[in-house]
Each structure stands twice: as C-alpha cells, then as structure tokens.
Amino acid sequence: MPFVPVVLAAALTATVCVPTVPTTRQYPPALPFVATEHWSLDTGSRVAVYHYPPADPGTRHPIPLVYLNGGPVRGISVLDHRFLQLLAGQGYDVYAYEQAGGGRSDLLPMDQYAISRSVRDLNAFIHRLGKGEADVLGFSSGAVVLTRALADPSVAAQLHRAIIAEPGPMDAPTSGITGHKGRPSARDLAPSMTGPRSTRTPRYAVAFGLMRLGLLAPDTGLIGQAEGDNAFTAADLGSDTASAYCARDAHRIPSEDTPQNFTFSPAASLRIQQTVKDSSSIAPQLRRSETPAMLMIAECSSQVRQWATTILANDPAIQRTQYMPGVGHHMWNGLDDNNDRAAAVVTAFLRGEPEPLPNFPTREGIPTFLRDRK
Numbered sequence: 619m620p621f622v623p624v625v626l627a628a629a630l631t632a633t634v635c636v637p638t639v640p641t642t643r644q645y646p647p648a649l650p651f652v653a654t655e656h657w658s659l660d661t662g663s664r665v666a667v668y669h670y671p672p673a674d675p676g677t678r679h680p681i682p683l684v685y686l687n688g689g690p691v692r693g694i695s696v697l698d699h700r701f702l703q704l705l706a707g708q709g710y711d712v713y714a715y716e717q718a719g720g721g722r723s724d725l726l727p728m729d730q731y732a733i734s735r736s737v738r739d740l741n742a743f744i745h746r747l748g749k750g751e752a753d754v755l756g757f758s759s760g761a762v763v764l765t766r767a768l769a770d771p772s773v774a775a776q777l778h779r780a781i782i783a784e785p786g787p788m789d790a791p792t793s794g795i796t797g798h799k800g801r802p803s804a805r806d807l808a809p810s811m812t813g814p815r816s817t818r819t820p821r822y823a824v825a826f827g828l829m830r831l832g833l834l835a836p837d838t839g840l841i842g843q844a845e846g847d848n849a850f851t852a853a854d855l856g857s858d859t860a861s862a863y864c865a866r867d868a869h870r871i872p873s874e875d876t877p878q879n880f881t882f883s884p885a886a887s888l889r890i891q892q893t894v895k896d897s898s899s900i901a902p903q904l905r906r907s908e909t910p911a912m913l914m915i916a917e918c919s920s921q922v923r924q925w926a927t928t929i930l931a932n933d934p935a936i937q938r939t940q941y942m943p944g945v946g947h948h949m950w951n952g953l954d955d956n957n958d959r960a961a962a963v964v965t966a967f968l969r970g971e972p973e974p975l976p977n978f979p980t981r982e983g984i985p986t987f988l989r990d991r992k
Contacts, residue, residue, distance in 0.1 A: 634821050643844040645722050646879050652699065654722055657715070659742035661735065665715045666722035668694070670706035677709035679968065681778050682749050685714040686740065688758025688784075690890045691731070693721030693881035697874045698757075701950040704961050710968075713752075715743055717763075719886040725844060728837040731886045732893040736763045741773040751778035753968055758921075758947065761785035762894065765929055768911065769903035779968055782936075783914040784947050786894075787925050788904075793895045795928070798991055800919035803946050804868035808860035813877065816849035826854070826884055836885035836892075843885055852880045862947035864918035872952050901932045912967040913939045914960075918946035923992075927984045938967065938977045941992070 648654055655667040672678045685702055687694045693716055706712045716723040717736055726735075740763055744752045754777055756764030761782045766789075767773040768780055787793040816822035825841045828834035841849075852859070852875060863871050913936050915926045930936055940963045942949050950960040962974045979987035 634824055636821070637841070637845055638819055638821065639816075639845060639848040641842055641845045643725055644848050646693065646881055649699070649879065651703075656722075657743070657746055659739055659746055661738045661742045663718040663726065663735075663739050663742070664724040665718060665739070665743070667713065667715045668699070668702070670702050670712040672709045672711055673707045674709065678711060679709050681751060681753050681968075682747060683710045683712050683753045683755060683968070684740075684744065684747070685712065686754060686756040686760030686763055687714065687716070688760050689717070689720055689882065689887055690736065690759040691717060691720040691883040691886040693875075693879060695875040696879055697872065697948070697952055698950070700952065701957055701960070704957055705964065708961065708965055710965075713747060719843075719847075719883045721881050725847075725883075726886070728843055728885065728889060731889040733762065733766060733890055733897060734893070736890065737766050737770060737773060740764070740767055741776065744776045751776055753777075753779045753781070755781040755783065755964060756785075757783045759786050759890075762788055765904070765933075766900055768907045768909055768933065768935075769900040771906075774907060774909050777909045780909050780911040781914065781964060781967060782911060782926075782929060783949065784916055784919060784921055785925055785929060786921065788894070788929060789897045789900045790895055791899050791901075792925055792928050795922055795924045797922045797924040797988070799922055800915075800946075800992070801917050802865040803861045803918050803920050804863040804865050804871060805857045805861035805920065807865055807868035808857070808863070808871050809869070811853040811856065811859060813853040814851050815853045816851055817854055819849075822846075822849050826850070829884060829888055836889040838885075843883065846885050847881060847883045850882050850884055852877065855882070861920040863951065864944065864946050867946070867953060870953065874948070901928075904929070904932045905934060907933050907935045909935055911936045912963075914949065914963065915939065915941055916945045916947055916949050917941065917943045917992075920947045923988060927979070927988065930979070930981055931984055936981070938973050939979055940973060940975050941978045942975070
C-alpha cells in the first residue's frame with residue numbers, strides 16, 4: 619500500500635495548514651446594554667469605546683473615570699461591564715476602551731504592539747476625551763499600562779488619581795522576579811471549562827502551544843493575527859480563569875463572558891508581554907511620581923506578590939493599599955457582595971474619603987507582608 623503513507627501525510631498536513639475559521643477579523647456583535655463607539659486616536663489606533671454616564675446626573679463626580687481592562691489585548695468581559703455599570707450608578711462618568719487589537723477595536727500590524735504603544739494610546743484617549751484630567755482604574759495588564767503612565771511625566775500630567783489593581787510586572791527587572799503568590803486559588807480545583815476549544819484542532823493547538831512555549835514568534839506566518847483571534851475561545855484559557863478565584867470558590871466560578879462577546883488575541887498579547895520583559899527599569903522615573911494613587915491586591919491573587927510590592931516600594935504617591943479579603947485576581951467577580959466591596963474601595967479613594975479597609979501593606983510593612991506570605 620505505497621500510497622497510504624502519502625495519504626496520511628497529506629491528511630496530517632491539511633489539519634495543520636488549512637484554516638478552519640475565517641482569516642479576516644470577525645468582530646463581536648454589538649452589546650445589547652451599551653452602545654459601541656469607535657474613536658480614532660492620534661497614535662493611529664482605532665479603539666472601541668463604551669460610555670456609562672452617571673445614573674443620577676445630580677450626583678455626578680466631576681472627574682471622568684477611565685477603565686483599562688486586563689489581557690493584554692482581551693475584550694472587556696460582560697462581568698467587567700457590570701462593574702462599570704455599578705460605578706456609574708454611584709455617580710461616576712465611566713469610559714472604557716478596548717485596547718488596540720482587543721474586542722471590537724481594530725487590529726494593529728503585529729510589530730506595532732508594544733507596552734509603550736499602550737501607554738501612548740492611554741494618553742491619546744484622555745486627550746481625545748477632552749475633559750481635562752481623568753481618574754484611571756487599571757486592572758491586571760491594564761494596571762501595568764497605568765503604572766508606566768505614572769512614570770512618564772507627559773502622560774501623568776493628565777491623570778487626576780490612579781488605581782492600580784492587581785498589577786502584572788511593570789518592567790524587565792520586575793518580570794524576572796520569582797516570588798510567591800497569594801492564598802490558594804481555584805486553579806486545578808475547579809471543573810474544566812466547557813465549550814468549544816480551538817486547541818482541539820491541530821492547527822491551533824500547534825500554533826498556540828508553540829507560541830506560549832516561546833518556540834514560535836507571535837508574528838509567525840503559520841497563522842495570521844485575525845485568524846488566531848477568531849479561533850481562540852474562552853475555554854482555551856483553561857485553568858487561567860479558575861486561577862482568578864479563591865480556592866473556596868472553585869465550584870461556583872461565574873460565567874465571566876458570553877461566547878459572542880469573548881475575544882482574546884494570543885499573538886498580540888504575547889508580543890506586548892515580551893516588550894515589557896525587554897524594557898528597562900522604570901523605577902527611577904516612578905520614584906518621581908506625584909499622582910495620588912491607590913494599590914489594590916487580592917487575598918487569593920494569582921499574581922506574584924512582588925509585582926505589586928515593587929510598585930508600592932517605588933511610587934511615593936501611593937497613598938493607600940487595600941488588601942481585598944475573600945477574592946482572587948478578578949476582584950469584582952459578581953459573587954456575594956464582592957462587587958459592592960470593590961466599588962466601596964474605589965469610590966472612597968476617588969472621593970478622598972477614609973479607606974474602608976486597613977491600609978495594608980504599608981510601604982514600610984512590605985518585608986513583613988512578604989515574609990508572612992499573605
């Protein structure tokens with residue numbers, strides 16, 4: 619049967635070489651509860667924007683609040699949209715945009731994704747908003763963008779107050795830290811995520827697997843950026859989703875998003891993360907920050923603790939730290955009263971009111987905090 623090996627080889631090649639999803643970007647449909655605008659920024663990025671005006675104009679907070687979601691290059695989840703609605707209900711004029719390449723925002727050429735571009739986009743967004751200074755809440759990789767903005771005087775000049783929530787590593791030296799994380803998360807305890815997975819298809823299993831291992835560059839010609847974005851599903855995140863929740867919540871992890879709204883660009887995300895790893899230290903610049911800031915960290919955080927404490931140690935303008943008990947990395951997760959508790963911490967800082975929780979850890983208390991493995 620001389621032709622059998624040839625046929626098998628052809629079949630195997632087809633499973634890796636033939637796309638099974640569209641190769642041009644298929645954007646999510648419009649959300650039913652908020653309009654999507656598209657703003658063209660001075661940087662060249664065209665981003666999807668969502669606006670939640672204050673529910674009661676009579677209680678409007680005078681400074682707009684801008685939300686930077688995590689990922690990087692992930693769409694804003696329905697769970698996050700609910701939290702933004704909660705903040706708007708408390709008088710905040712809330713704006714959120716999906717960073718270039720994420721969600722309903724336009725893609726960039728792969729070589730243009732960089733942490734520096736993300737910072738420039740934030741600066742351009744606040745300028746385009748046209749309301750003077752803005753308060754900014756940055757979560758996860760969004761907190762990294764915000765931290766680096768605080769270290770850039772030209773961007774920091776537009777920031778009124780900054781909330782750094784569960785940050786990732788801010789630069790190359792921080793990326794190299796291998797410390798401990800928070801209390802146990804639900805990783806490896808929660809049931810496996812259900813739903814379709816692109817990684818059940820050899821083409822995407824090979825491409826995404828090799829990229830994650832660093833054996834294939836994000837700008838590989840194996841699969842295009844748009845095709846990869848179209849293929850990737852929430853189930854492909856695997857245990858990463860569970861790692862954002864406390865171990866005790868392993869069997870009640872909420873649905874963070876809808877299949878229609880979920881988007882993630884694995885190649886662009888890895889590209890931005892690599893530019894952070896390749897960047898020089900921003901600690902000297904951060905030590906000159908004057909923007910009032912707050913740090914939020916979660917009890918069951920899946921982030922390396924020193925990523926947050928390095929920012930606390932180097933930013934003299936951080937006025938308070940709020941250690942959020944009973945929650946993991948995704949602090950406003952819709953469980954119990956977690957959204958209300960997170961909102962209380964956010965609003966108290968933005969209004970200059972006393973903190974709802976103890977100021978912990980303090981800058982001086984970092985060594986004890988790390989020693990006690992909180």
